[in-house]
Amino acid sequence: MQSPPRLVRRPAIVSAALAPVFFIGGTLVAEALWPGFDPVTQTISELAAGDAPTRVFMTIMFALTGVSHLVTSVYAVGIGRPGRIALGLAGLATIGVAAFPLPTIASSSTAHTLAALAGFVLLAVWPVLGMRSSRDYPWLIRPGGAVLGTLLLGGLCLWFLSVWTSPDNSLLGVSERAAANLESLWPLVIVAALALRQRRARVPQP
Numbered sequence: 001m002q003s004p005p006r007l008v009r010r011p012a013i014v015s016a017a018l019a020p021v022f023f024i025g026g027t028l029v030a031e032a033l034w035p036g037f038d039p040v041t042q043t044i045s046e047l048a049a050g051d052a053p054t055r056v057f058m059t060i061m062f063a064l065t066g067v068s069h070l071v072t073s074v075y076a077v078g079i080g081r082p083g084r085i086a087l088g089l090a091g092l093a094t095i096g097v098a099a100f101p102l103p104t105i106a107s108s109s110t111a112h113t114l115a116a117l118a119g120f121v122l123l124a125v126w127p128v129l130g131m132r133s134s135r136d137y138p139w140l141i142r143p144g145g146a147v148l149g150t151l152l153l154g155g156l157c158l159w160f161l162s163v164w165t166s167p168d169n170s171l172l173g174v175s176e177r178a179a180a181n182l183e184s185l186w187p188l189v190i191v192a193a194l195a196l197r198q199r200r201a202r203v204p205q206p
Contacts, residue, residue: 005136007078007201008194015071016191022068023184026061027177030054039173042106044180045116049102059098065184066094069123072187078137078194083130087187090122120160123183124153127190136201138193149190153183 030047031037034054037047048058069091073084096115103109131146139145156179163175 005078007076007137007198008191009075009077012072012075012077012191013195015068016076016188019065019068019072019187020181020184022061022064024181026058026065030058030061033057039177041170042173043176044173045097045102045112046105048098049105049107051104055101059101062098063095066091066096066098069094069187072191076187076191076194078132078198079126079130079141079190080132081130083126083128086122086126086129090119090126093119093122120157120179120183123186124157125150127153127186130190136197138197140190140193149186153179153186156182 027039027044027047031039034047034052044058046052047054048062049055052058070088073079073088073091076084076087079087093115097112097119100109100111100115102112127141127146127149130141131143132141133143135142140149156175160172160175160179163169163172
């Protein structure tokens with residue numbers, strides 16, 4: 001009897017779980033370490049700006065998040081190859097965010113903006129690029145679930161972009177966190193679904 005396909009390897013389970021710990025947890029810790037920081041109006045990038053008191057800590061969190069996405073893209077073999085490539089590139093873009101920080105709080109940087117936008121886009125589109133059609137895979141990675149995932153992530157990213165480009169950007173921090181936090185969690189959702197399907201497929205049937 002043919003064995004079920006391998007869907008995910010242990011390093012991907014660990015890395016997918018660590019990504020939101022580094023990103024979401026790191027952001028919350030950095031905000032707590034910076035009295036007066038306003039997460040409603042200020043961006044996550046400002047936590048790693050050149051003159052921010054949390055610069056070193058948040059830069060490390062960005063880099064670790066990017067590395068986590070890279071590891072997940074290598075070992076979550078159940079994801080379609082184009083999706084894995086996009087997720088890996090998103091990891092590199094996140095490392096780019098760490099490598100090219102904002103010069104100062106509330107300033108701008110072309111390199112930083114390009115890296116951040118690339119990360120947002122790639123983390124939104126990888127689910128649909130990684131879809132599988134076979135019923136051997138969980139629903140979230142088949143066409144319906146994959147399209148739904150990208151629509152959800154993409155919709156939040158468009159909300160953030162609309163707030164970012166609006167004269168009244170009083171919810172800039174909120175919209176950014178809504179999009180970025182879910183994007184950091186989505187690989188874990190998919191990896192958990194792959195791991196559960198793999199476990200069920202390998203349990204001997206009575």
